[in-house]
Amino acid sequence: MLIFDADAWIICPIVFPLAASIFFFLSRRTGPVAAPVAALATGVSIIILLRQLLLFGPRHYYIGGWQAPLGITLRFDGPAVLMLAMTGLTGIGITLYARGYFSFRIAAPKRVGRHERQERFFWPLWMMLWAAMNGLFLSSDIFNLYVTMELVSIAAVALAALSGKPASQIAAIRYLLVSFLGSLSYLLGVVFLYKTYGILDLDMLQDIAGAAPGTRVALALITIGLLLKTALFPMHFWLPPAHANALAPVSAILSGLVVKGSFYLLFRFWFEVFSGAISIGALNMLGILGAGAILWGALQAMRQQRLKLLVAYSTVSQLGYLFIAFPLASLEGNMKVWGAVIFMAMAHACAKSAMFMAAGTIYLHIGHDRINELVGIRAYLPVTALAYAIAGVNLMGLPPSGGFIAKWLLLSASFNSMQWWWGVVVMVGSLLASVYVYRVVCQLFIIPEGYTIKKQYPRSHLLEWPAFTLALISLLLGLFAPYPLHILTIGSSNVATIIPGGPP
Amino acid sequence: MLTTAPAKYRRKRIDPLVVLVFFLLAGVTAMLGRTICIMPQQMPGLENEVARHLHNSGVASPVTAVLLNFRGYDTLLEVMVLFLAVLGVWSLTRATFVGYMGDVSPVQLAMVRLLAPFMFLVAAYLVWQGSHLAGGAFQGGAVLGGAGVLMLITDLPWLPMVPARPLRCGLALGPVVFLSVALGCLIWSGGFLVYPLQAAAFLLVLIEAACALSIGLTLAALFVGGRPYGELMEEQPYEGGSGQGDE
Numbered sequence: 001m002l003i004f005d006a007d008a009w010i011i012c013p014i015v016f017p018l019a020a021s022i023f024f025f026l027s028r029r030t031g032p033v034a035a036p037v038a039a040l041a042t043g044v045s046i047i048i049l050l051r052q053l054l055l056f057g058p059r060h061y062y063i064g065g066w067q068a069p070l071g072i073t074l075r076f077d078g079p080a081v082l083m084l085a086m087t088g089l090t091g092i093g094i095t096l097y098a099r100g101y102f103s104f105r106i107a108a109p110k111r112v113g114r115h116e117r118q119e120r121f122f123w124p125l126w127m128m129l130w131a132a133m134n135g136l137f138l139s140s141d142i143f144n145l146y147v148t149m150e151l152v153s154i155a156a157v158a159l160a161a162l163s164g165k166p167a168s169q170i171a172a173i174r175y176l177l178v179s180f181l182g183s184l185s186y187l188l189g190v191v192f193l194y195k196t197y198g199i200l201d202l203d204m205l206q207d208i209a210g211a212a213p214g215t216r217v218a219l220a221l222i223t224i225g226l227l228l229k230t231a232l233f234p235m236h237f238w239l240p241p242a243h244a245n246a247l248a249p250v251s252a253i254l255s256g257l258v259v260k261g262s263f264y265l266l267f268r269f270w271f272e273v274f275s276g277a278i279s280i281g282a283l284n285m286l287g288i289l290g291a292g293a294i295l296w297g298a299l300q301a302m303r304q305q306r307l308k309l310l311v312a313y314s315t316v317s318q319l320g321y322l323f324i325a326f327p328l329a330s331l332e333g334n335m336k337v338w339g340a341v342i343f344m345a346m347a348h349a350c351a352k353s354a355m356f357m358a359a360g361t362i363y364l365h366i367g368h369d370r371i372n373e374l375v376g377i378r379a380y381l382p383v384t385a386l387a388y389a390i391a392g393v394n395l396m397g398l399p400p401s402g403g404f405i406a407k408w409l410l411l412s413a414s415f416n417s418m419q420w421w422w423g424v425v426v427m428v429g430s431l432l433a434s435v436y437v438y439r440v441v442c443q444l445f446i447i448p449e450g451y452t453i454k455k456q457y458p459r460s461h462l463l464e465w466p467a468f469t470l471a472l473i474s475l476l477l478g479l480f481a482p483y484p485l486h487i488l489t490i491g492s493s494n495v496a497t498i499i500p501g502g503p504p
Numbered sequence: 505m506l507t508t509a510p511a512k513y514r515r516k517r518i519d520p521l522v523v524l525v526f527f528l529l530a531g532v533t534a535m536l537g538r539t540i541c542i543m544p545q546q547m548p549g550l551e552n553e554v555a556r557h558l559h560n561s562g563v564a565s566p567v568t569a570v571l572l573n574f575r576g577y578d579t580l581l582e583v584m585v586l587f588l589a590v591l592g593v594w595s596l597t598r599a600t601f602v603g604y605m606g607d608v609s610p611v612q613l614a615m616v617r618l619l620a621p622f623m624f625l626v627a628a629y630l631v632w633q634g635s636h637l638a639g640g641a642f643q644g645g646a647v648l649g650g651a652g653v654l655m656l657i658t659d660l661p662w663l664p665m666v667p668a669r670p671l672r673c674g675l676a677l678g679p680v681v682f683l684s685v686a687l688g689c690l691i692w693s694g695g696f697l698v699y700p701l702q703a704a705a706f707l708l709v710l711i712e713a714a715c716a717l718s719i720g721l722t723l724a725a726l727f728v729g730g731r732p733y734g735e736l737m738e739e740q741p742y743e744g745g746s747g748q749g750d751e
Contacts, residue, residue: 011696018584019683022676025591063577064697070553072577121595128588135581147581151588158592169596192539198549217539 009052010061010074012045013084013134021127031123032099038127039095042134046081046088050487053081057490060140060203068201075140075203078488079338083137083264086346089473090256090353091130093466097357098122098249100462104364107458118162118247125162126253129155136261140202142190145265146183149229153179156258159250160242168245175242178228178235182262185225192218202273211277219274226269229262232286232323233293236316240300243312248360251308255315256353260345263322267341271329283327290323291425298432302439307359307369310436311352314395317429318348324410324422331417339485340409343477346484347402350474351394357467358388364463374443376451383464385444390471392437397430402477562704564636571640572708576697580682583715586722587679594731608659616658623651631716635705641678641715648720653727668732675725678718682711 020038024031052059058077062068076084102119106112132151139145157179161172194200196214209215231239243255270278297317304310321344329337361384362377363369378385394401407426414423554566554574561569571579627647634640655663685707686697693700699707 008690008694008696011690015683015687015696022587022679022683025587026672026676061696063695064573064699065695066557066574069550070557070574072575117595121591124591125588125595128584128591131584132581144575144578144581147578147585150585151581154585154588154592158588158595161592162595164596192543194549196543212543213539214543217536 006052007059007061009045009048010059010076010138011063013042013049013088014131014138016042016045017127017131017134021124021131024123024127028120031120032103035095035123035127036092036099039092039130042130043088043092046084049076050081050085052076053078053487053490068204069199072144073140073201073203074138076138078490079264079268079342080137082342082346082484082487083260084134086260086349087130087133087137087257090252090349090470093350093470094249094252094256094353094357095126096462097252097360097466098126100460100466101247101249101360101364104458104460104463114164118164122159122162122247122249125155125159126249129159129253129258133257133261137264141200142193142202142205143200146187146190149186149262149265150183152258152261153183153229156254160246160254162250163245163247165245167241171238171241171245174238178238182225182228185221185228187225189218189221189225192221202268205273206275209273209276215274215277219269219277222269223266226262226266227289230259230266230319231316232289232319233296233316234289236293236297236319239316240309240312243315243356244306244308248356248363251312251360252353252356255312255356256349259315259319260349263319263345267322267325267338270326271338278330280327280330283330286323287327287422290320290326291422293317293320293323294425294429295320295432298429298436301436302432305371307362307371307374307440308356310371310440311355311359314355314433314436315348315352317433318344318352318395321406321410321426321429324414324426327419328410328413328417328422331419335489336409337413339488340406340413342484342488343402343409343481344406347394347406347474347477350470350477351391351401351403354387354391354467354471354474355395357463357470358384358391361463361467371440371443374440376447377444379447379451381464383468385441387464387468387471388444389441390468390475392441394471394474396434396437400478401475402481403474405478405481560701562699562701563634563708565634565638565640567638568634568640568708568712572711573697573699573704576686580686580697583678583682583718586719587675590675590722590725593726593729597730612658616654616660620651620655623647623654627651627716627720628713631712632709634712635709641712641719644712644716645719645723648716649723649727652720652724656724656727666732671721671725671732674721675718678711678715681714685711 016038020034024035053076058075060068061074061076063072063074065071102115102122105115106119108115129152132148132155136145136148136152139148153176157172157176160175161169190200192214193205193209196212196218197205197208199205199208228235239259243251246254270283294317297313297315297320301310301313301317304313322341325337325341325344328340359369361381362374365381366374366377394403397403397407407430410426411423414420414426551566554570557574558564558566558569561573563569563573627644630639630647631641631644632639634643685699689698689700689707690696
């Protein structure tokens with residue numbers, strides 16, 4: 001009996017990259033050719049999921065046909081599908097860029113062996129990371145979430161160390177230790193939850209979790225673990241060196257996508273599972289840390305001398321906005337703040353990966369990324385310079401970018417709920433962002449008197465256009481704001497459940 | 505007259521940060537201990553649920569049933585974690601295995617030559633036993649890995665000549681078989697990892713065997729700590745130094 005259930009599409013965003021990863025490990029030479037195909041297939045499966053969500057509403061999928069307390073449940077609802085879409089869009093862009101990046105480097109005659117190694121291992125690691133991210137967004141089981149986070153961490157650390165420089169390896173080891181500390185803390189929290197309630201399913205926990213002592217400890221442990229992984233100030237110390245010393249496509253992956261995974265979990269845990277156990281004080285604490293991240297990250301970014309470090313510190317700063325949403329969500333209603341958070345995450349994913357790609361392209365062409373010597377890049381990398389500027393517009397939060405919509409939602413939420421001080425932090429953060437964005441953009445676009453292009457560089461469209469497209473998407477995201485917000489609200493309607501194949 | 509005491513008599517200064525971290529950790533530990541003490545203990549967990557559905561799982565051992573059937577998706581991802589570990593280590597460096605002592609004693613050589621086949625047998629037995637008693641892919645794989653480590657430190661002459669491609673295939677065998685069975689179930693019985701009841705026992709043992717082989721190879725490969733020679737083009741290692749100006 002051959003039945004291919006329509007509900008089974010939910011596993012495709014996990015299985016496609018997973019299979020691609022194993023395939024690229026086994027057959028080394030197919031990576032550059034087949035990776036865009038795998039990325040496209042994953043993207044198509046996400047589009048189908050989105051369509052199913054619009055048609056039928058949120059679903060649950062019981063893996064193996066085992067119902068919730070026994071088996072593992074996957075679910076897709078508005079936030080999950082939007083995060084999948086974010087990963088898919090950025091992932092396709094990064095895949096194309098990585099192809100251009102590695103072929104550009106391999107074309108250079110020096111150190112061929114190293115570049116070959118980096119490319120051969122980049123594809124399976126990246127595909128595995130992508131599969132694990134998708135699994136993380138879809139999973140509804142707290143232990144399964146731990147496993148997906150483990151996959152994400154190991155793949156991310158291996159990618160961060162791929163460049164082989166001593167600096168990047170030191171940063172990667174630190175990243176590994178912090179990441180494992182976070183994972184273990186999370187796991188300990190899971191143990192407390194399981195000991196208290198005897199179940200692992202998120203939806204069932206949401207129904208019965210109260211303010212028992214075990215729940216509070218679990219909440220604290222899980223939060224600390226996830227905060228370490230998300231690099232919230234002052235736990236951000238590992239992020240700038242790890243992100244800035246990696247290869248350019250890897251930086252884009254780490255900064256644009258990986259930190260969003262643990263943040264997404266944190267938000268879900270706080271406002272779905274533990275909504276009974278959290279206190280206003282704890283929410284304000286996270287908000288304060290977020291405000292600290294915004295200001296400290298921006299100030300550090302303004303001080304940097306190297307472009308990639310500047311972009312990495314701006315990630316620290318931008319992550320802070322996501323945490324400003326916590327104290328606002330408690331008073332202003334979850335859906336609206338979910339909207340702000342999702343917008344921030346999506347816009348930042350596109351813009352930040354575009355920025356890192358642009359920085360990587362500049363590095364490839366001129367051999368350094370010292371900000372003070374970037375004068376005149378526009379003359380021979382016009383598309384890249386424009387991509388960087390557009391992404392900067394998004395970080396500053398000017399209309400019509402997605403960052404503007406997110407900040408607007410945050411501002412209105414903060415004033416509506418009489419917590420105007422969070423709104424002030426958001427505005428000051430945007431002002432500081434414009435300082436560190438203009439610092440670079442001015443350099444890129446100035447062409448001094450008598451400036452001549454010293455060297456003819458080979459053109460590579462795959463290096464320039466993916467970054468530009470992603471930057472443009474982040475800019476135009478604000479114009480399409482109603483659609484993602486509509487998708488989000490689907491999640492609050494009733495949940496249909498389907499058991500594949502029937503109970504065995 | 506010298507007034508400073510010799511270095512060994514001088515008291516070491518204690519970093520205040522270390523003290524702070526120590527007290528913080530001690531406080532957290534005490535808090536966790538207290539919570540464990542006051543937590544209600546009556547929660548049964550999922551044992552009853554597992555026992556109720558065990559006859560539908562295709563195996564008689566509850567541990568195997570949970571690992572491969574009820575929570576098979578977790579195990580699928582765990583197998584991927586091990587695969588990813590090898591992938592990560594291989595992406596860093598070539599194998600420069602330092603275990604060659606040069607003077608492997610004949611006793612060791614004879615012992616390992618005797619032991620290794622037995623360990624393979626034990627591993628196979630553990631995998632088979634997993635269907636009804638304690639045992640399974642991870643236990644079998646651990647024994648296989650141990651055998652691999654023993655052979656590696658004994659410097660068997662044919663080991664460095666193992667070609668890279670079969671090694672890669674062996675490492676990927678477990679993930680490939682597991683994923684194929686999961687997808688096959690999707691086509692055969694309409695759900696991801698929904699084993700058809702008649703074939704469940706066979707499929708589980710098949711998955712266990714393939715995963716045990718891959719886990720054993722993974723552990724041995726991690727012990728070596730790098731990819732085999734001839735896997736990729738040779739490259740010069742980075743010189744230490746500024747760490748700038750290359751990528």
